[in-house]
Structure formats: C-alpha cells, structure tokens
Amino acid sequence: MFRPYFKDAIKGKPGRYYALGIMSNRRGYYFSYPIYEGDSIIGVAVVKVDLTQFEKRFANQHYEFVLLDPDNVVFSGSRSNWLYRVLGELSHEELKRIADSQRYGDKVIEKLAITYQKPFDENASIVDIVESRNINNGEHLNRVSYLKMSLPISQLDFQISILAPLKTINEDIALWRAIFAGGVTITALLFGLAMLRTRMLRERSDANEMTRHNQAYIREVIQNTQAGLVTLDDNHKIESFNPAVERLVGQPLAPLVGQPLCQLFRTDKEGSSPFSSDDLFDAINNLGVKVLTREGSLCYPDQASVPVEMTLCEMQLPNRLSYLVTFHDMTERKRYEQEITQARIDLEERVRERTYELEGANTRLRQEIEEHKGTQRELIQTAKLAVLGQLSAGLNHELNQPLTAIRAFAGNGLKFLDRGKYDQAQINLQHISQLGQHMSDIIARFKVFARKGDVHQGQ
Numbered sequence: 001m002f003r004p005y006f007k008d009a010i011k012g013k014p015g016r017y018y019a020l021g022i023m024s025n026r027r028g029y030y031f032s033y034p035i036y037e038g039d040s041i042i043g044v045a046v047v048k049v050d051l052t053q054f055e056k057r058f059a060n061q062h063y064e065f066v067l068l069d070p071d072n073v074v075f076s077g078s079r080s081n082w083l084y085r086v087l088g089e090l091s092h093e094e095l096k097r098i099a100d101s102q103r104y105g106d107k108v109i110e111k112l113a114i115t116y117q118k119p120f121d122e123n124a125s126i127v128d129i130v131e132s133r134n135i136n137n138g139e140h141l142n143r144v145s146y147l148k149m150s151l152p153i154s155q156l157d158f159q160i161s162i163l164a165p166l167k168t169i170n171e172d173i174a175l176w177r178a179i180f181a182g183g184v185t186i187t188a189l190l191f192g193l194a195m196l197r198t199r200m201l202r203e204r205s206d207a208n209e210m211t212r213h214n215q216a217y218i219r220e221v222i223q224n225t226q227a228g229l230v231t232l233d234d235n236h237k238i239e240s241f242n243p244a245v246e247r248l249v250g251q252p253l254a255p256l257v258g259q260p261l262c263q264l265f266r267t268d269k270e271g272s273s274p275f276s277s278d279d280l281f282d283a284i285n286n287l288g289v290k291v292l293t294r295e296g297s298l299c300y301p302d303q304a305s306v307p308v309e310m311t312l313c314e315m316q317l318p319n320r321l322s323y324l325v326t327f328h329d330m331t332e333r334k335r336y337e338q339e340i341t342q343a344r345i346d347l348e349e350r351v352r353e354r355t356y357e358l359e360g361a362n363t364r365l366r367q368e369i370e371e372h373k374g375t376q377r378e379l380i381q382t383a384k385l386a387v388l389g390q391l392s393a394g395l396n397h398e399l400n401q402p403l404t405a406i407r408a409f410a411g412n413g414l415k416f417l418d419r420g421k422y423d424q425a426q427i428n429l430q431h432i433s434q435l436g437q438h439m440s441d442i443i444a445r446f447k448v449f450a451r452k453g454d455v456h457q458g459q
Contacts, residue, residue: 003102005032009044016156018075019103027051027075027083029156033369035376045372047365051076057354063347064146064163065354071098073109075158085112087161115143124149124344126166147340149347153355155362160355162347228298228308228327234320236260236281248308248329249300261325265310267296281323298327307334384449398442402435409435 008015015032028048035043051067058065058078067076072088084107090098095109116128128145146163153160222229228245230238238256246253249264256263292312297305311326413428 003030005030005046006044008032009034009046010041012041018069019101020105020107021048022102022105025105031365031369033373037380045369045376047369049361049365054358062164066161066163068159068161070157072159073098073104074112082112083107084109086110087112087114116145120147121344123151123348127163129163147344147347149344149351151348151351151355153358155359160351162351164343164347228329230261230264230325230327231315232261232323232325234322236323238264239322245298245327248306248327249298250303251300253300264298264300265296265308265325265327266299266305267294267310295330307331387449395442395446399439402439406432406435 003017003019005015005017009032012034014034015030017030017032018028019030020027028050031047031049033045034041035045055065055076055078061078064082065078066074066082066087068087069075071090071094072086074082074085074087077083084104086109089111090109098104098109113130114127115130116126118126120126125148126145127148128143130141130143133140133142145166147166148161148163150159150161152158222242225242226244228248229242230245231240233239237258237260238253240257241253245264253264294310294312296308296310298308299305307330308327309330311328313324315322315324409428409431413425413432416422416425416428
C-alpha cells in the first residue's frame, strides 16, 4: 500500500511504477487505475508486466542489451550480473532516495565497472567494461570494449542501450598502427642509409665498392617493402617508384615518370578531380612542416581507385632537392569503418524494432484494461440488483410505517373537521405532508442505487 502506483490510483490518478515485487521478489512494471462507485474510489486495479519473457528475446545474440531507469540503473538486460548496476555516477542523496523507496528491496546498487568511455557520435560511444570470470576455480578480470548505442523510451522515461563487442576491430586497428610504424621506420632507415653513403664517399677513397653495396641494400629494401614508395624531383615530378605502388594500382607506372603527383594521387577533399599539389609543397617548403599526411586515393585510367594514406617528406640530398612519398593501403581499414557504420545502422534498426514492440505491448495492455473496466461495471450493476432483492423486505417495512401513520392522521383530521377543530386538522395535514416527503426520499434513494452507472477514471 505504500508504493507510488497505489497512492496515485487511490487519489484518482492512473499510476505507473517499476520495482521488485514485495512478495515475489521479481522485477516488473506496474500500471494502476482507481475503481469508482459513484463519485467515491472503492479500490485500485493493478496490472504487473513481468520482464522475463521480454529478456528471453535477447538471449544468444551477438550483442548485450540493457534497459536503464531514469537514474541510469540497469532494470532489465541480457546479462544477469549487470542488473542493479549504475551506468554513471549517483550521489549519496540519490542512493538514499532509491533505498528509501524500497524499489529494489535489499539489492545493493553498485556502479558498473566502466574503465573507459569516449563518444563515437551523437548516439554512440566506445566503453570498456571490466568483467570477472571463473577460470580453473580462480577469478580472473577481463576488460571488454563495446560500441554502445542508446535511444530513449519517452513514454516510460527509460533508455534502451545495445552494446556490441569491439575486440576484432581493436585488433585490426593495432595491426594498421604497426604497419604505419613500419613504414615510418623504413623511411627513416632509407634516409639514414643515404647519409651514411654520402659520408663514406667523402671519407674513404675506396668508397666505390661500399657505394655499390649501399645502393644494392637500399634497392632491396625499396623493392621488398610493402609500403608504396615514390620519389619526386625538385619540380615535384615523379622520378621513381617501387613495385609496391604498381601492385596497389594494378598497372605499370612507367608512363607516369616525369608527370606531377596529381596524376597518380588524389586527396579525399577534392573527390574524383585532380588536386593542386602547390599547397602540399608550400607546407613542406615554407611552413617548416617536416612530414605531411593526407588521405586520398591512387587513381589510374580504367582502374578502380585504391584508398591510401599518403605521407610526404623532403629529402635533402647532395646537390639537389627531392621528395619521398609513402603510400599505405587503407582498403581493409575503410572496409572495417564501413562495417562499423553498417553495424551501427543495424543496431539502431534493432533498437527501433524493440521499441516498437514495447509500444505495441503497452497499447494492447491499455485495451485489456478498458475491457476489464466494462466487465467491472457489469459486475457492480449485478451486485446492486442482488442487494436490492435482499433489501426488498426492509423497503416494505420502511414504506408501511409512513402509510399507516398517514391513514391515522387522515382519519383523525376528518374527525377534527367535523368538530370544527381546524387547527388540529391543519397539524394532521402537515404530518401527512412530511410523511409523504419521507416516502418520496426513500424511493428516490433506491432508484439512484438501482440505476446502472459507469466507473469513472480520475483525471
């Protein structure tokens, strides 16, 4: 009787509430409505929605599901060990308010072990959650990363969230970081070898053999590296390239020697049109930028473009200026990004579908409540008629007494008139009038009680 949904209904308002059942200790969502007799509230009708069947729909999925109450406490979800955990922070006053309401009984409200959280976009974020697992009779902690998607359920003031694991994606990102670091290392190695070659030419008279050795070494590194390498002359024209670039493009690049870099590489900002390389080289030559990185595509006539990350740096060689351009294939990375985007779209669609199912269940529940109200009205009317039948004997008694008195007062009044005692006759007539009004009131009350009425819902 102490819970808000009962208090609201007994005051004439429909109530809603979510909590653990006092007797059953099972989670549920409660709907309550007042029951009227005339203008008086004589009881409360309560319907409890059990969440067990709803949660079974999310079993054996490739993602986790949580339903959060207005305090961000997990009220329902696909993981039982996440129930009554908080996705956020609660003050001491808020925890005390939840405990005083006895909404969750003796359950301990604790914070879910979220060790990292970063926004992904408006409706999604990346979160890391520490989980405990029993392995070989021992407890082990494991941190799992998720892509968390959230949407509000406005009618219930709840929030539904879907969490998809990101383990595979994180491994792929680490792989691409390693590839990029390897490309930078190779570039530094090439530069160091070139400087070594120059110093040895100056210091040793028999440098020819060493020079051939260094050239062969550099040539092998360039030929076997997986990163695409292109050198440009001081006029920003293509001077040389390694086989990795041709493998990326799928065509021989000999016709591009002496052509500007824009004939091979196009930035994402310019779409499919060639870009002006002046801005890139101005940043290198005038702004003091050591290494410049851009995302774009390798394009060649009659061939599909290949998404790459381009790194441009200046090489100070003896007696001339040149540039080194490194290309890293981003085909797989782009594909992973598209898969993540598609996964997010799919998750949003699943959330919308689940929300629609909840709204449909709520609508059906309202319809059932309206049908129960009609049945309730019929039962009340039947009870009234049964009570009228039981009270019929009492009604006869209530009417016979006034009728007997009226006959007595009328007979005495006639005698008073014959004797000329008009004052006494007038008093008898007044008694007769009062008794007639009393009988009329009795009959009116029984007519009101017998009338078929509706059970009104308070506003």
